[in-house]
Amino acid sequence: AQSVTQLDSQVPVFEEAPVELRCNYSSSVSVYLFWYVQYPNQGLQLLLKYLSGSTLVKGINGFEAEFNKSQTSFHLRKPSVHISDTAEYFCAVIKGGGSYIPTFGRGTSLIVHP
Amino acid sequence: GAVVSQHPSWVICKSGTSVKIECRSLDFQATTMFWYRQFPKQSLMLMATSNEGSKATYEQGVEKDKFLINHASLTLSTLTVTSAHPEDSSFYICSARVTSGSGSEQFFGPGTRLTVL
Numbered sequence: 571a572q573s574v575t576q577l578d579s580q581v582p583v584f585e586e587a588p589v590e591l592r593c594n595y596s597s598s599v600s601v602y603l604f605w606y607v608q609y610p611n612q613g614l615q616l617l618l619k620y621l622s623g624s625t626l627v628k629g630i631n632g633f634e635a636e637f638n639k640s641q642t643s644f645h646l647r648k649p650s651v652h653i654s655d656t657a658e659y660f661c662a663v664i665k666g667g668g669s670y671i672p673t674f675g676r677g678t679s680l681i682v683h684p
Numbered sequence: 685g686a687v688v689s690q691h692p693s694w695v696i697c698k699s700g701t702s703v704k705i706e707c708r709s710l711d712f713q714a715t716t717m718f719w720y721r722q723f724p725k726q727s728l729m730l731m732a733t734s735n736e737g738s739k740a741t742y743e744q745g746v747e748k749d750k751f752l753i754n755h756a757s758l759t760l761s762t763l764t765v766t767s768a769h770p771e772d773s774s775f776y777i778c779s780a781r782v783t784s785g786s787g788s789e790q791f792f793g794p795g796t797r798l799t800v801l
Contacts, residue, residue, distance in 0.1 A: 611775075611795070611797060612795060613690070613792045613793050613795040614728075614777065615792070616792075619789065660727060671730065671733065676727045677726070677727050
């Protein structure tokens with residue numbers, strides 16, 4: 571069974587600082603990778619996804635992520651965060667050729683301080 | 685991208701009553717939808733897979749008779765929490781799967797906050 575590990579449950583940063591949210595997965599087959607953001611009392615919004623092709627993926631709101639197959643990682647980065655980026659971030663993996671049901675990480679709470 | 689809506693966004697009900705939550709795909713047809721439950725500060729837990737025109741597939745530990753799922757059309761799936769109790773209070777999120785040549789992706793609804801008094 572595949573699993574998704576988000577190593578940090580909470581990441582506090584100051585506004586305009588860079589941030590990296592870590593995500594590792596375990597799967598021996600091809601995968602599709604996603605990052606979602608969830609604001610309080612809202613559903614999930616897709617930030618970016620990796621399906622194939624370039625391993626560096628750019629998403630909305632200035633976020634990007636890099637797929638590293640050898641390290642089975644898909645870390646999310648932003649060079650300069652804003653207060654409005656404060657939210658819960660979920661990494662998700664879909665195993666290729668399977669049921670296309672994602673496995674979610676436990677989430678990382680990004681807290682941006684002024 | 686594809687849009688998924690949920691109704692209602694908030695619902696408060698008395699213990700013992702039933703509550704129906706709707707999930708609609710607004711600009712596409714979805715043969716498969718998913719229902720998730722999310723507890724505070726936790727990840728999404730898949731409850732069941734809803735297939736249009738057939739019975740839903742429930743995850744282990746999810747009571748079929750408690751959480752009734754109906755996927756009557758290609759744009760609507762409903763989740764009915766029967767005889768709700770306070771422990772059923774949670775955030776319920778649906779999603780719809782879109783499969784294309786480049787892969788598969790899920791689009792999520794905004795969620796429904798259920799509070800059972």
